[in-house]
Amino acid sequence: MEPGKISERQLALLITTTLISTVVFWMPQLGARAVEQDVWITALAATIWGILSALVIVALARRHPGLTLIEYLPLILGKPLGKVFGGLYVFWFLFVGAIVIREFAHFLNITIMPKTPPAFFMVTIMALCFYALRGGLEVWARVNEILLFVVVVAMVAVIVLPYNHMDLSRLLPIADHPPGLLISTSLLSGSWRSEVILAGMFIPALSCFRHISRNLIISVVFIGFIVAGVEISAVAVFGGVPTGQKEFPFFSLARMISLIRIFDRLEVLLVVALLLGTFFKICAFLYCSTLGVAQVFGFKEFQFLLLPLSVLLLAMSLNSFKGVPELTDFLSNVWPGYGLLSFGLVIPLLLYLIALFRPVRQVREP
Amino acid sequence: MLHFLRSINSKAKKGGPSGPRKIPPPRKFKEISSNLADNEAYLRQEFANISDIVFRRFYAGEVKFLAVWFDGLINNRVSQDIFRALMLDIPDKRLLEAPKEKRADFINLRLMPFYDTQKAIDLEEIKHWILASKMVLLVDGCPSGLMIDAENRPQRPISEPIVEPTVLGPHDGFVENIRVNTALIRSRLGDAMLKSEDYIIGRRTSTPVTLMYVADIANPGIIEEARRRISRIDIDGVLDSSYIKEMIQDRVFTVFPLIKGTERPDIVVADLLEGRFALVVDGSPQVLTAPSIFIEFLQATDDYYINPMVVWFIRSLRYLAIFIATNLVGLYVALITYHQEMIPIPLVFSIAGTREIVPFPVFFDALFLLIVFELLWESSIRLPRVVGAAINIVGALILGEAAVQSSLVSPTLVIVIAVTAVANFALGSGYDLALAVRIIRLAILAAGGILGFYGIALVSLFFLLHMAGLRSFGVPYFEPLAPLISKEMKDTIYRAPHWDFNERPALIAGKDTTRDNTPPPAPPANNSFFNARSKKR
Numbered sequence: 001m002e003p004g005k006i007s008e009r010q011l012a013l014l015i016t017t018t019l020i021s022t023v024v025f026w027m028p029q030l031g032a033r034a035v036e037q038d039v040w041i042t043a044l045a046a047t048i049w050g051i052l053s054a055l056v057i058v059a060l061a062r063r064h065p066g067l068t069l070i071e072y073l074p075l076i077l078g079k080p081l082g083k084v085f086g087g088l089y090v091f092w093f094l095f096v097g098a099i100v101i102r103e104f105a106h107f108l109n110i111t112i113m114p115k116t117p118p119a120f121f122m123v124t125i126m127a128l129c130f131y132a133l134r135g136g137l138e139v140w141a142r143v144n145e146i147l148l149f150v151v152v153v154a155m156v157a158v159i160v161l162p163y164n165h166m167d168l169s170r171l172l173p174i175a176d177h178p179p180g181l182l183i184s185t186s187l188l189s190g191s192w193r194s195e196v197i198l199a200g201m202f203i204p205a206l207s208c209f210r211h212i213s214r215n216l217i218i219s220v221v222f223i224g225f226i227v228a229g230v231e232i233s234a235v236a237v238f239g240g241v242p243t244g245q246k247e248f249p250f251f252s253l254a255r256m257i258s259l260i261r262i263f264d265r266l267e268v269l270l271v272v273a274l275l276l277g278t279f280f281k282i283c284a285f286l287y288c289s290t291l292g293v294a295q296v297f298g299f300k301e302f303q304f305l306l307l308p309l310s311v312l313l314l315a316m317s318l319n320s321f322k323g324v325p326e327l328t329d330f331l332s333n334v335w336p337g338y339g340l341l342s343f344g345l346v347i348p349l350l351l352y353l354i355a356l357f358r359p360v361r362q363v364r365e366p
Numbered sequence: 367m368l369h370f371l372r373s374i375n376s377k378a379k380k381g382g383p384s385g386p387r388k389i390p391p392p393r394k395f396k397e398i399s400s401n402l403a404d405n406e407a408y409l410r411q412e413f414a415n416i417s418d419i420v421f422r423r424f425y426a427g428e429v430k431f432l433a434v435w436f437d438g439l440i441n442n443r444v445s446q447d448i449f450r451a452l453m454l455d456i457p458d459k460r461l462l463e464a465p466k467e468k469r470a471d472f473i474n475l476r477l478m479p480f481y482d483t484q485k486a487i488d489l490e491e492i493k494h495w496i497l498a499s500k501m502v503l504l505v506d507g508c509p510s511g512l513m514i515d516a517e518n519r520p521q522r523p524i525s526e527p528i529v530e531p532t533v534l535g536p537h538d539g540f541v542e543n544i545r546v547n548t549a550l551i552r553s554r555l556g557d558a559m560l561k562s563e564d565y566i567i568g569r570r571t572s573t574p575v576t577l578m579y580v581a582d583i584a585n586p587g588i589i590e591e592a593r594r595r596i597s598r599i600d601i602d603g604v605l606d607s608s609y610i611k612e613m614i615q616d617r618v619f620t621v622f623p624l625i626k627g628t629e630r631p632d633i634v635v636a637d638l639l640e641g642r643f644a645l646v647v648d649g650s651p652q653v654l655t656a657p658s659i660f661i662e663f664l665q666a667t668d669d670y671y672i673n674p675m676v677v678w679f680i681r682s683l684r685y686l687a688i689f690i691a692t693n694l695v696g697l698y699v700a701l702i703t704y705h706q707e708m709i710p711i712p713l714v715f716s717i718a719g720t721r722e723i724v725p726f727p728v729f730f731d732a733l734f735l736l737i738v739f740e741l742l743w744e745s746s747i748r749l750p751r752v753v754g755a756a757i758n759i760v761g762a763l764i765l766g767e768a769a770v771q772s773s774l775v776s777p778t779l780v781i782v783i784a785v786t787a788v789a790n791f792a793l794g795s796g797y798d799l800a801l802a803v804r805i806i807r808l809a810i811l812a813a814g815g816i817l818g819f820y821g822i823a824l825v826s827l828f829f830l831l832h833m834a835g836l837r838s839f840g841v842p843y844f845e846p847l848a849p850l851i852s853k854e855m856k857d858t859i860y861r862a863p864h865w866d867f868n869e870r871p872a873l874i875a876g877k878d879t880t881r882d883n884t885p886p887p888a889p890p891a892n893n894s895f896f897n898a899r900s901k902k903r
Contacts, residue, residue, distance in 0.1 A: 010849070112705065113820060121820070128824055128831075135835040142848035143827075143834045265708040268819060275823050 001294065001302060004138035005207040012215035014141055015199055017148050018284045019050075020223050021277025022103055023192035024155060027227055028234045028249040030332045034185045035177045036240030037170060040231040045186035047224035049340055050193030054216035056348045057196065061203040061212075063355055069200035070295040076355045083296060085347070090292035092343045094309070096195070097285030098316035099327070101125065104278040105317075106324055111251055112271055122317055125275075129282045130310045134303070137205060137287065144280045152226070154273035158266065159229045162256040166236040187336040189227065193220055194344025201288040286313060396489040400466070402430050402506035408489055409434060409496075419496075426452040429461060429469065430506035434492075439499035441518035448501070448514060451477050466507035473505065474512055482515035497572065519543065524550070527629035530795050534671040539629045544574050544648035550631040551578060551646070551653075555638060559583075565596055567610065567647075571603040575610065579643035585876025588657060588839050592643055607647035607654050614656075616837050621805045623798030624838045626662055627652035633667055633795070641875030657841035657874055660833060661858055663796030664688065669861050678860035683792065685859065688799075690789035692806045695732050696814030696822050698782045702728045704818035720776040729815035731775045735783045736811065738765055740804065743787075841873050 006014075031039035057069070064072035070089060074082025104125060105118035113121075132140040175182070196216055203212065234249040237256055243249045254267035290309050294302035321327045340346075399405055406421065413419050422433040431452065435445070452473070464472040474483050486492050487510045492502050495513040503512040524546065527539030540547045548562060559582045565575045577596065579589050595614040604610060607627055615624040628634060629651050634644045637655040645654040664684050669677050701709055702717065709717065724731060742761050749757055769775050786807070793799050806829060813821030836843035846854040854871055856862035865884040872879065 007849070108820060113818060124817075124820075124824055128828060131828065132831045135831060138849075139831060139835040142842070142844070142850075143830050145850045146848050147830070265710070268705070268708055271819065272823060275820070276827070279827060 001291065001300075002137055002205040004136050004141075004205060006138060006141045006202070006205055007207055008210065008212050008215050010141045010145055011199060011202050011206060011212065012219045013148050014144050014202070014280065014284060015196055015216060016219040016223060017144055017151065017277050017280040018198060019193060019195055019219070020155075020226060021151070021274065021281045022100055023189070023223070024227055024230050025107060025248055025250055025274065026103070026331055027189050027192065028231050029244055029246055030328070031185055031189060031231065032235070032240055032244035032249070033332070034188075034244075035181055036244065037172070037235050038175055038177050038182060039185070039235065039240070039243070040171075040228040041175060042182055042186040042189050043228040043231055044224050045182065046189035046193050046227075047221055049186065049190030049345060050196055050220035050224070051217050053194040053340075053345045053348065054196045054199070054220055055213060056345070056352050057200045058203075058213040058216065060348060060352055060355065061200060062209075063352075065209070066204050068204050068291065068295060069197070070292045072355075073351070076351050076358060086292065086296040089343065090289050090296055092338075093198075093285050093289035093292055094313055094316060095320070096339075097282055097289060097313050098320050099330075100278060100281050100285060101313065101317035102321055102327060104274070104282070106327065107248065107251075107274055108271070110247060111267065119318060122314055125279060125282060126310055126314045128279065129286055130306060132279075132283050133287055133290070133306055137202075140280065140283050147276045147280070151273045151277045154269040155226055155230070158250065158254045158257065158270050159226075159233045161259065161266065162233065162237050162253055165256050166233065168236050170236050170239045171232065184336075187340050188332065191336045191339030191341075191344060193223065194340040196220055197344055197348055198284055198288055200348075201291055282313075286310060289313070394490050398487055398489050398492070398504070398509050398511055400507050400509050402432055402504060405489065405504050405511075406432055409493065412493055413496075422449075424449065424453060427461060432504040432506075433501060434496055434504070435501040435516075436496065436499060439519055440501050440516050444516035444518070445501060448478070448503070448516070467509060469505045469508040470503075470510040470512050473503070478512070478514060484513045486511050486513060494572075521546070529797050530629050530633075530667065532630075532666065532668045532671075535667050536630070536632050538631060540631060540651040540653055542649050542651055544576060544646050547631075547646045547651075547653060548576055548578070551634055551638070551644065554631060554635045555580070560638065563593070567596070567599050567601070568604040569600070569602045571605070573604040574648045575604070576646040577643060578638065578646065580638050580641070583639065583641045583870065583875050583878050584643055585641060585874065588641075588841075588874075588876070589643055591839060592645075592656070596645075604647060605649060607645065607650040607652045610645060610647055611654055616839065620832065620836060621802040622660065622833060622836060622843070623663060623796065623802065624658060624836060624843065625654050625656040626658040626796075627654050627798065628795065629653075630667055630795075636670070639881070640870050657837075657839035658843075659838065659841060659845040660843050661846065663799040664794045665857070666794040669794075670864075674861050674863045681859050681861070684794050687789040687792040688803065691786055691793070691800075691803045693810055693822065693826070694782055694786050694789070695736060695807060696810035696812075697819075698779070698814075699729050699732050699811060700814035700818040700822055703815065717776075717778050720778050723773040724776050725773070728776075728779065729811075731779055732783070732811060732815075735769075735775055735779060736786075736807070739783055739787050845871075845873060 027043065028039060031042050035042060060069070060072065061067075064075065067075075070086045073086045073089070076082065077085060101122050102118075105121040108121050109116065109118055132143075196219075199212075199216055203209070206212065230250050230253070231243075234243045234246075234253055237253060238246065238249065246252050251267055251270060254270045255265075257266045286306075286309065290302050290305045293299075293305050293309060299305070321330065396408070399408075406423075410421065418437045420433075420435055420437050424431050424433070433445075433448070461469065461472060461477075470485055474485055484495075486495065489511075492504070492511045492513070496502050499517050499519055501514045501516045503514060505511075521543045522541050524538050524541055526537050530539075538550065540550060552560065557580065559580050561579055561581045563577045565577065566572050567575050575596065577589075577592060592614070596610070599610070599613050601609065601613070611625045611627065612618075617624065626637075631653075634653050634655055638644055642655045642657060645656075647654070664681070666684075669681065672680075702721070706714065721728065726734075742757070742765075745757055746754075766780060770777050770780060790800055790803055793803070809825050809829075810822055813825040815821075817824065834842070834844045834848045842849060845851065846858055851872070853869065854873075856867060865882060865886055867882050868880065870879050870881045
C-alpha cells in the first residue's frame, strides 16, 4: 500500500526520533517524583522493556512478511477479533498522537511563547505534518535522517554543558528505593520506549530486511542512555527531590548553561530539538493511523484519509485534556497501563504467542 | 552540421541509437525545377516582402547560376571566394561537358573549396537552408541545389564568463553561438562516446538545440527521459535556454533551480563526466546540465582547482552564507520582537540603545530595508552605465547614512541587512540559487515577525521538506544529505583530493562508475631517488 521504500537505517532513525522526542521532557520529573535520585536507573531498566517490544514486533513482522501490524492482526486472531484489535490500535495511534501534539503546544507555551493560545501551535504543526505526509513517507524519512543529528547534538549539549553546576554526590545513595518501586517506575519510562511497536507499520516499506532488530535495539538502547543522561544531569544539578518539583527539568537544565558570557541562553537549542523531534513524532503517528484506518477498512489507498485524520487528530488533541494537570496525571498514572502494559508490549507479546500456534501462511500479493 | 529539417515533434525512438538520428523528410515537398527561372520565381514568392535577402544571378561560362542568402549572415570574403571560383577560375569546358543534371554535384565535388556543403533536391529544404543563414546555389538545368556553409552570424567573441567569474581555472565562457559552444565542450572532451543529438525547437525561431552526453557513463533511462521531455516541447520561439529549462523540469512550483545553467565549459565537461547530460541552446550562453542536485549550487568551479585542504573552509563559509542570507534577518526580528531574553546581556544594551529612537516596530524596519536592498539589486542590473554613479551615491549615502541619522532604522539593522546582502552573493556558482534565497528570506522574515523562532523553525522545516521531495530527472534533489549517502559525501562540505574521487555519483551515473584509479601520491619514504642523484654528484 505504501509506494515508497525506506532503508533500515532510515527506519531506525525515524523510530529514534519518535521515541526520544517527548520522553526526555516528561520522564525526569515524573520519575523523580517517584524515585528521586534513582530516576536514571529506571531509564536504563526501561531499556529492557523497549528491547522486548522491539524483538516482539520484529518477530511478528518476520512471521508475516510484507504485512503491517494491522494487516496481520486478523490473520492471528481471526477476522472479527483482528479487526476489533486493529481498530483499537488505530485509536491508540491517534490518541497517543493527540497527546504528543498536546504536550508540544504545552511545552512551547511554557518555554518561549506564553501568550500564544496552544491551539495555534497545534494547528500550525499539524498543517506542516499534513504537508510532509502528502509528500510521501520517503521524503520525511529522509529529512528526519539529517535533522535527528541536530536533535541529538542539541540534547547532548544540554546534558553536558551545565557541567560547572553539577555535583555528582547528589546522585547518592544509589538504588535507595525498593526494587518494586524502581520496576514500576521503569514501566512508566518503558511506556515511551514501547512506542517502538510503530515499526510494525513501517517494516513492509523497508527496502531490505536484514539488521532491523539489531538497528531497533541499538536505537532503544541509545535512547536509554540519552534519557538516563538527562536524568543524571538534572539530578546532579538540582538534586533528586527538586528535579521532581520542576515543571521541565530538562529545560531548566538548559537555562543553567552559561559559558564565556555569550552562550548563556541555550534553551533555544532545546526548543529547536523539541520542535523537530515532535514534528517527526506526530508525522509517524499520523502516518500509522492513516495507514491503519485504510487497512482496517480494506481500502486500496490511504492518501485520501490524510486530511480527515489530520483534522480528527487535531480535534482529539484539543479536546482530550482539560489542562496540564490532567495531562500530567494521565502520563504518570494511566500511560504505563495504556502503553507498555497493553498496546506496547503485552498485546504484541500475546499476539506472538498465538501466532506461534498458527500455521505460517504464505500470503501477500507481490 | 545542423539538420534543420527535423520535424519539430519527431518522436524519440525507444532505446534508439546513440548517434544523431536520421532526418525525416520535410512535410511539404517541392522538387527543384530544371528551369532556374521557375525556382527563382518560387523563392521570390516565398520570400516576398523581405528586404534583406539577396538574389544574385550570374554566369559561369555559359551556365546560369543563382545564389540566395540573407544579407549580413554570410561571410563576405567567403562568398567572394565562391564567386571567384565560379566566375573567374572556372574550367568552363568541364562544367559544360558534365551532364546538366550533374552540374550541382560537379560543382560540389570539384569547384567548391568549402568544407561544409550539401546537395538538396527540394525547394523547401533550400528555403530552410536560406533561413538557417546559409548560402544556397542553384544551377540552371540541374534539378538539385547546393547549400554552402559560409555562415557568419554576428556574434560576440569568447570572453570571461560574466555571471561566474573565477580566480583560478580556465577563463573562457560560452557565447551565443551553438557551434562555438559545442566546440568548447568537444575540444575539452575528446571522446567518441561524447554523443550529441540535434533538435530544432521553436515553430518560428527554429532554434537549434543540442543534447550532449557521454554514452557509456550516463544513465540511459535519464537520457531517454530527456529526449522525451525535449520532444514534447511545442512553442513558437526559444530565446534562451531558460525557456527549455522551464519546460523540461520535474516540478513547476518551486523556487529552487532544478536544472543548472552555466556559462563555463569546464563545469559542463565535469558534469558530463559525472553522467549528466548537457543541453546547448543556440542564442544562449547558458548551457543547461541535469540532473542537478542542491549542493551543486553551493559549489564553485574554483573548488576543484584550489587546494582541497582549503576547500572545506571555503565551502563551510558558503554553507554559513546560505544560512545567513536566508535566516539572519528573520532571526534578528524574532530576537528583538519576541525573545529579548535570549540576547546576551551586553548585547541587549547596545541594541536597545540603537533601537530606542526608532519609531517603527523592528519588523517593518527590516522589511523596509530589505525591500530597499532588493530595489538596489534590481536597479543595479537594469542600470544604464552612465547613471551608475548616481545610484551608488543614493544607495550608500542616502539610504545608509541618512536613514540611520534620521532614526528611521537602527544601525544594527543596517549591519544585519548588509551582512545578508553580502552573504547572498557568496553562495558559489548559483545565481539561480541567489534568486531562490530572496524568496526564502522574505518567507522567513514574515514567519519570524509573526511567530518568532517557532515560525522560523516551521518555515525552515517546510522548505527542507519541500526540498527533500524535489527531484531533478528522477534524482533526489537533496541527494547526498537526504537520502543520506555517506559514500557520496566526498564532494559536500569538503572536497576530496582528485586522486580520491574514485566513484562517480551513484544516483546520476548509469554505467561506468569508476572515475579514478589513481593511487594516492606516495613518494618513496627515504626519498631514495633524490639521494641517488646526489650520490652521483
